[in-house]
Amino acid sequence: MTEPNAPLVGLQNITKRFVKSLDLTTKLINLVGGNYREEVVQAVDDVSFTIGEGEVVGLVGESGCGKSTIGRMVAGILEPTAGAIQYRGEDLLSLPKAKRRSVSLKSQMIFQDPFASLNPRMRVRDIIGEAPVAHKIVSSDELDDYLDEVMNLCGLEPGFKRRYAHQFSGGQRQRIGIARALAVKPDFLICDEAVAALDVSIQAQILNLFMDLRKELGLTYLLISHDLGVVEHLSDRVVIMYLGRLVEVATAEDLFRDPNHPYTKALLEEVPRIDNRRRNFAPVKGEIPSPIDPPSGCYFHPRCPHATERCKTEAPVLKEIGPGRLSACHLNDATG
Amino acid sequence: MAATLSVENLNTTFFTKAGEVKAVDGVSFEVDKGKILGLVGESGSGKTVTGFSILGLVDPPGRIVNGRILFGGEDLVQLSEESMRHIRGKRISTVFQDPMMTLNPVLRIDTQMIEALLAHEKMTGDAARQRARDALGQVGIPSPDERLKAYPHQFSGGMRQRVAIAIALLHRPELIIADEPTTALDVTIQAQILFEVQALCRESNTAMIWITHDLSVVAGLADDICVMYAGRLVETGTVDGVLDNPLHPYTRGLIGSVPSRNTRGRPLNQIPGMTPSMLSLPKGCAFRTRCAVADGACEEQPEITAPIDGRGVRCFHPHMDNPQ
Numbered sequence: 019m020t021e022p023n024a025p026l027v028g029l030q031n032i033t034k035r036f037v038k039s040l041d042l043t044t045k046l047i048n049l050v051g052g053n054y055r056e057e058v059v060q061a062v063d064d065v066s067f068t069i070g071e072g073e074v075v076g077l078v079g080e081s082g083c084g085k086s087t088i089g090r091m092v093a094g095i096l097e098p099t100a101g102a103i104q105y106r107g108e109d110l111l112s113l114p115k116a117k118r119r120s121v122s123l124k125s126q127m128i129f130q131d132p133f134a135s136l137n138p139r140m141r142v143r144d145i146i147g148e149a150p151v152a153h154k155i156v157s158s159d160e161l162d163d164y165l166d167e168v169m170n171l172c173g174l175e176p177g178f179k180r181r182y183a184h185q186f187s188g189g190q191r192q193r194i195g196i197a198r199a200l201a202v203k204p205d206f207l208i209c210d211e212a213v214a215a216l217d218v219s220i221q222a223q224i225l226n227l228f229m230d231l232r233k234e235l236g237l238t239y240l241l242i243s244h245d246l247g248v249v250e251h252l253s254d255r256v257v258i259m260y261l262g263r264l265v266e267v268a269t270a271e272d273l274f275r276d277p278n279h280p281y282t283k284a285l286l287e288e289v290p291r292i293d294n295r296r297r298n299f300a301p302v303k304g305e306i307p308s309p310i311d312p313p314s315g316c317y318f319h320p321r322c323p324h325a326t327e328r329c330k331t332e333a334p335v336l337k338e339i340g341p342g343r344l345s346a347c348h349l350n351d352a353t354g
Numbered sequence: 355m356a357a358t359l360s361v362e363n364l365n366t367t368f369f370t371k372a373g374e375v376k377a378v379d380g381v382s383f384e385v386d387k388g389k390i391l392g393l394v395g396e397s398g399s400g401k402t403v404t405g406f407s408i409l410g411l412v413d414p415p416g417r418i419v420n421g422r423i424l425f426g427g428e429d430l431v432q433l434s435e436e437s438m439r440h441i442r443g444k445r446i447s448t449v450f451q452d453p454m455m456t457l458n459p460v461l462r463i464d465t466q467m468i469e470a471l472l473a474h475e476k477m478t479g480d481a482a483r484q485r486a487r488d489a490l491g492q493v494g495i496p497s498p499d500e501r502l503k504a505y506p507h508q509f510s511g512g513m514r515q516r517v518a519i520a521i522a523l524l525h526r527p528e529l530i531i532a533d534e535p536t537t538a539l540d541v542t543i544q545a546q547i548l549f550e551v552q553a554l555c556r557e558s559n560t561a562m563i564w565i566t567h568d569l570s571v572v573a574g575l576a577d578d579i580c581v582m583y584a585g586r587l588v589e590t591g592t593v594d595g596v597l598d599n600p601l602h603p604y605t606r607g608l609i610g611s612v613p614s615r616n617t618r619g620r621p622l623n624q625i626p627g628m629t630p631s632m633l634s635l636p637k638g639c640a641f642r643t644r645c646a647v648a649d650g651a652c653e654e655q656p657e658i659t660a661p662i663d664g665r666g667v668r669c670f671h672p673h674m675d676n677p678q
Contacts, residue, residue: 080540080541080542080543081511081540187628187629188397189628190628217396217397217567217629218396218567218568218569218608218611218612219396219607219608219611219624219625219629220396220628221611222611222613222622222623222624222625223624225613225622226621226622226624229619229621230621244540244541245613246541247570247612247613247614248613250613250614250618251613251614251616251618251619251622252613270618271618284542285541285542288541288542288544288545289541289570290544290545290548290568290570290571290573290574290575291570291573291574291614292569292570292573292597292609292612292614292615293573293614294570294573294574295573295574295593295594295597301542301545301546301548301549302542302545302546303546305510305512305513305543306510306540306542306543321542
């Protein structure tokens with residue numbers, strides 16, 4: 019795939035399985051002839067993509083598709099079961115612990131819920147200031163000036179730093195979360211549904227803040243969202259996931275102008291838009307299958323209007339279908 | 355023909371320790387048979403309290419202090435709690451945002467549906483089961499006979515919301531109040547539910563109030579829109595009218611800040627400032643502190659005017675494309 023810039027982050031064949039192991043009771047029952055098995059969820063299944071320096075990559079999918087799990091693995095909160103994550107060419111997972119910590123510090127995460135992600139017992143100055151002092155980015159003497167600088171950058175009034183999180187509105191709280199992430203001078207922000215909980219007018223303010231920060235600090239973003247409008251507006255490239263697998267990767271322009279995968283098409287058609295009036299909805303049939311028991315072949319085939327026999331048995335691989343475009347669909351073979 | 359529901363100058367106030375909160379302040383609108391009204395507003399705009407007021411579900415310290423809610427020739431505000439119980443769930447039903455909160459987790463679906471039926475109608479258990487089964491089928495739940503015997507946790511989020519809608523449909527109500535019913539759902543599932551709701555309203559001629567913060571959902575679904583800000587209606591009209599030619603600066607700001615309305619990569623249009631606290635609203639027009647066209651006149655409270663036929667706007671300086 020052609021990259022506009024050198025990749026900052028690379029994911030190679032990342033897989034994450036969550037296993038619910040048997041407890042003592044079920045093990046005992048199995049001893050006397052019970053038939054309990056471990057439940058395995060393949061949350062992320064052999065996913066590879068790269069994020070270029072200064073690029074904004076949108077990661078889109080519905081509940082249970084593994085988008086947040088990927089975000090957490092990239093941020094270093096979760097360990098992948100298999101595969102490699104590279105940061106500026108270094109293999110993150112094989113680095114010695116101390117080195118890994120300093121590298122991981124450059125990736126920071128912003129969470130969805132501005133209520134749950136801030137400690138209610140801490141003052142804003144501690145929420146934002148704890149990490150930069152601990153990581154010796156600033157000394158405690160200089161902390162006050164540093165906080166003023168970071169808070170101003172995020173559109174927060176520095177005079178409020180002795181307040182607690184509950185004294186702020188949802189939008190302000192999300193700004194505190196962003197300030198906390200920026201306080202350790204990251205290069206890379208992972209925004210996991212960072213504007214989903216906000217009102218439309220506040221959402222626009224936060225999205226503008228993201229764009230300003232990108233310009234000012236040269237940040238790279240992984241934007242995890244189910245909201246295609248937000249992704250279309252901010253992203254350079256878009257990655258679409260379904261049930262743990264990548265289904266399509268393309269530049270935002272290509273993807274929104276001419277989606278290739280039937281799932282991407284369905285998503286784009288069904289997202290309510292302000293310019294679509296009293297239309298007759300013609301939704302994709304069926305539910306999102308459970309990741310515990312995914313369908314055979316292509317995971318989308320039970321809901322796909324174009325599914326063939328081949329789709330039921332053979333999982334399509336992600337193939338290049340154009341410059342910088344990948345799609346995992348058998349239909350592309352048929353049309354050449 | 356009289357409208358199914360007509361709300362006139364509704365005022366619901368919460369008398370809290372910190373002061374009086376006028377959560378709903380002089381709201382009036384009508385919904386006709388078979389029509390869907392989108393009630394749009396951000397958090398704290400009073401849209402949910404409006405729905406609760408119609409259902410008679412406002413609890414102390416809140417109280418309806420003024421106004422009339424006319425439904426089938428009766429004023430619901432004046433009705434006793436006993437008479438309201440005969441209307442609520444039977445002639446007016448409701449669907450909430452979180453179906454897990456609506457459904458009782460320890461009861462099977464059939465128990466809950468049959469209970470709801472027998473609460474309002476004398477019928478045999480078999481007839482009730484049949485009705486429940488039909489209602490599940492109506493909202494697109496496959497193999498309704500088996501699903502009746504399931505517990506709520508055995509359903510996915512979308513299916514649970516369908517069950518909640520099926521329960522709302524059981525008594526073939528004249529009015530359904532739906533409060534953000536698809537907000538928690540995925541895009542493809544949301545589209546399925548919107549599709550079914552739209553078809554059901556058309557077929558059964560049910561009136562519906564769809565409460566949401568999402569203008570895009572209303573655009574595809576509703577016939578008319580009411581936009582609320584800080585407890586007051588600021589703009590009303592048909593979907594096309596309001597969305598194509600918004601008159602109120604707040605509505606213009608809301609529509610302008612939707613990402614798909616903006617050029618990619620350019621800063622989004624944003625409404626400055628934040629929603630004011632309901633305890634300390636600015637004097638006069640509540641939006642004036644965030645408004646670009648506000649002036650001295652806005653320190654008085656504007657009334658709803660109709661600069662265009664069929665439209666209402668609460669603003670001294672409505673945006674007119676062709677000023678007369």
